[in-house]
Amino acid sequence: xxxxxxxxxxxxxxxxxxxxxxxxxxxxxxxxxxxxxxxxxxxxxxxxxxxxxxxxxxxxxxxxxxxxxxxxxxxxxxxxx
Amino acid sequence: xxxxxxxxxxxxxxxxxxxxxxxxxxxxxxxxxxxxxxxxxxxxxxxxxxxxxxxxxxxxxxxxxxxxxxxxxxxxxxxxxxxxxxxxxxxxxxxxxxxxxxxxxxxxxxxxxxxxxxxxxxxxxxxxxxxxxxxxxxxxxxxxxxxxxxxxxxxxxxxxxxxxxxxxxxxxxxxxxxxxxxxxxxxxxxxxxxxxxxxxxxxxxxxxxxxxxxxxxxxxxxxxxxxxxxxxxxxxxxxxxxxxxxxxxxxxxxxxxxxxxxxxxxxxxxxxxxxxxxxx
Numbered sequence: 001x002x003x004x005x006x007x008x009x010x011x012x013x014x015x016x017x018x019x020x021x022x023x024x025x026x027x028x029x030x031x032x033x034x035x036x037x038x039x040x041x042x043x044x045x046x047x048x049x050x051x052x053x054x055x056x057x058x059x060x061x062x063x064x065x066x067x068x069x070x071x072x073x074x075x076x077x078x079x080x081x
Numbered sequence: 082x083x084x085x086x087x088x089x090x091x092x093x094x095x096x097x098x099x100x101x102x103x104x105x106x107x108x109x110x111x112x113x114x115x116x117x118x119x120x121x122x123x124x125x126x127x128x129x130x131x132x133x134x135x136x137x138x139x140x141x142x143x144x145x146x147x148x149x150x151x152x153x154x155x156x157x158x159x160x161x162x163x164x165x166x167x168x169x170x171x172x173x174x175x176x177x178x179x180x181x182x183x184x185x186x187x188x189x190x191x192x193x194x195x196x197x198x199x200x201x202x203x204x205x206x207x208x209x210x211x212x213x214x215x216x217x218x219x220x221x222x223x224x225x226x227x228x229x230x231x232x233x234x235x236x237x238x239x240x241x242x243x244x245x246x247x248x249x250x251x252x253x254x255x256x257x258x259x260x261x262x263x264x265x266x267x268x269x270x271x272x273x274x275x276x277x278x279x280x281x282x283x284x285x286x287x288x289x290x291x292x293x294x295x296x297x298x299x300x301x302x303x304x305x306x307x308x309x310x311x312x313x314x315x316x317x318x319x320x321x322x323x324x325x326x327x328x329x330x331x332x333x334x335x336x337x338x339x340x341x342x343x344x345x346x347x348x349x350x351x352x353x354x355x356x357x358x359x360x361x
Contacts, residue, residue: 068123073146073233073291077291
């Protein structure tokens, strides 16, 4: 069951990583490296911890993208005093 | 006043409750949200060498940011159970289906793709789109239309206003806050002098401003779920709309290049340069 969770987490991060400012390739390579590094972890507790870390990264990326967009639009469309 | 025992009194009461525009509109309300496929906000725009437009081939496109905010607001209303159905609409060629799918992944119930392609699409503007929306609003019996305040490619800021005018509906534009109370909408608008609060009756048109909400990200499970939702295909002719444009783009130019700055070594040099430029 946890294998599927890990897979879903990886795919989610892959999709999100496509919009990363440094480029889709950069984020995909970093993602692969990070997941490969933890390939041999079997302890379910440890896996849960890593998955929640993945979810944390998802939230961080979403916040990053939103702030970037908000700031760009604010700069373009609203008077800055 | 309420306990009319006379015959006319009862008939009036009955008529009021059976009317589909009075009283409890919101429980069965349908919201139409317009989403436009535009060049992604982060892409550096390049003008075509023949100066007839901008380069769109192979360029990253995404949903207009203000449209994202409009979709989010509609979904929020649905989550609060104030409206029953959210319908995402987009006008354009096959590719706009991606944009509709994004709206569906955010939580819209179904989509409508108004097929406009080729030359018609190149000249498609707010007037034709608002005619399309007005026709769709009547056909789908929508109670509320939420649009982005403007598109980041043409910056027209006209579609919402025109749609309201064509339907003779009230409008709440530049909405930074929206509250639905029975069949009235309280809209806080961002205007030059600050904020203006208005109350308008449904059915109405609202255009979303930047601070209305924070659009959610379409998560992978939702993207998968969205694949099952339906997108209907409609042609403008089916809605009785003529998409012929009355406008012709004469030319498109880049903004003037910024002059390169000059670096100086000492303060004396700076003063010298300023004197040269006649500034001192």
